[in-house]
Amino acid sequence: MEFDALATALAIIKKDWSVLSSRIHTAEHDIVTNHKHLNLRLHYPALRDAQATVEELVRTIALYLTHFSLPRKQVEAIYATQETMKTAFERHQAISRLEQEARSLFIRARKSSQRTGEAGELLLYLLTEWLLDAPQIIAKMSLKTNAQMPVYGFDGIHVRFDAKTNRLVLFSGEAKLHSDITKAIASAVTSIKTGLSREKMQHEIELVQRHIDFSGLDETARTALLRYLDPFDEAYNNRLEVVTCLIGFDFTGYARLSPDELEDLDTNFKTSATAKLREVGPIFAKALTDAGLANQRVELFLFPVPSVSVLRDLFQNQIGWTRD
Template identity: 50%
Template sequence: MEREIGTGEAINGGTWGTLAVGAPFMADGAPEATIDKSEALRTAIEALRRNLSWLANNLGSIEHSVETECSGLTLRLHYPSFRQRKPMMAELIDAVSLHVINFCLPRHQVNELQTLYGQLPADEFMKRHELLRQEAYDLFKRAHRATNRNGEAGELILYLLTEWLLDAPQIIAKMGLKTNRDMAVHGADGVHVRFCSDTGRLFVYWGEAKLYKDIGGAITAAVESIAESLTDEKLKHEITLVKRYLNLSDMSEGARGALLEMLDPFGPGYANRHDIVTCLIAFDFDAYDAVLGASEDAEELFRARALARLDEVAPRIATALKGKSLAHQPVELFLIPVPSVDRMRELFQDKIGWTSAPAAASGPKVSNVERN
């Protein structure tokens, strides 16, 4: 099975080139206009790629050779990094929370602040950055309440993993759309793109994130969501949102046009658009407690147990996908066993200032003075 991992790795007979999006790029005999558009978009999107390799300090990766009967499925196994035999859950949440601005807010809004760096007094710039961060936190909370969620970090972690490991930047910030009551946008948690210059294919990544105590329930819920997200009706709606709210306002006209051509069902490059699902499943894993008192290296022992767990659940994931006729659908599945999804959720809620809806007051509060 060919995997879509790093730049330069083989996929479907081609290799990943530098990130560019547009009409098919043919090395020989390509129309000059097509080459110009592809080059314009390649340059524009390359500027969006960020170095997120620092995430490896907080989120460990486990290499494996586990395969399934689903040719399109790529299994990825991660976990909170260890320090002194314990997983660094709080540090992981602290790290990913730093990127809530980029995840939630339109790119032009972030860029406007970045252009002021060095032009404003340090105190003024820090104040504006803090205001932007609070705006992102507030937007995140409003969007989750509007979609009946409870302030989970899963979609933010998936956003970072997709940019880090798949080199696919986000092209639409959906948080602002989810707070619009007149707009039905309860679809993908994130939308990212990547382009293979050798094959001329545009890969659009549609994100789903699930945090469940039980991995069995998570698999069922995730596959249900994946199947629903890939229906013609859902994809058509998502593509409409992307075209309308494309989060690349600083792109040149040629670059933007090249991307839109591949999203237009009547465009010359539309057949080269390939849909890939990215899915994050975080679940409770009791091996953390088991390795804490072991005499061996706790992290290495944990990694061995996590691999055994992956080997156990992989066939169940494949069975669920086949049950929805998704055996050949490309799916990048990130599995993250954690000590407690409830604790993970609580840490992130504390970070963004999440509180439950306040209960209705029974009457005016009486001061201590009035009681005396």
């Protein structure tokens, strides 16, 4: 019964992300590599008039800052009190405070970590929830600015439950934005290998155990989920660990788009982007194998953009980062 409750609870907290399909397009393909546990996915900003709609993409994903960076329990508590608020202004104020807190977390996390990849983390969060049907279970961004709580390892923690097999899939995310895809791959594989070390994975599990009360799951569902993290419970043996990885990189294929070919715009772009995936897929697979990760399950989201630098600047401006 506990496992039924977990399946029900996860279904409740999942959201309908299909609205993102107007901003993030998918290129279907049949490319596989000799890494049998690597799944290649190809996505890109929607095209309009032979241009990638990167600015529109940034404005859209920024709307989900609150859900990504704050604990679900905190966000849902505000939503639950909306009906008791007397005026529309009060309701607007409550939501605005959440948004301000989320933006502040991003800025503080950047200053403390010296990282500028949070746009990639947000994209990976959305793709994981949307396409892998796996809700985020711990908002790590809300922990990154706590000096008393060292938060390293993967960028995100998501879960999916298969009720037919009573199997829990634990997704650990890693996002890399780099103008040079070769360097992005090398950096991603290094981070994945480090994150999968016994010490780092134990840290990830402990984060879930310590902060699961903020997940938005009810007590029965939380108890069931924790059984999969307890080595003294039989359910522990029915847990799968999967790495999700987003690699954003500069892609010259956008420069070859022509306003004279609007009818075939997406088709032509998908052809060139798929050719790039056919080239780099085996490189990523080899890098995983060379790193001793031949048996690691990996979902790779390849995300070509006209310019990683522009994407990063647009995102920082959207959420109010000031350039140092």
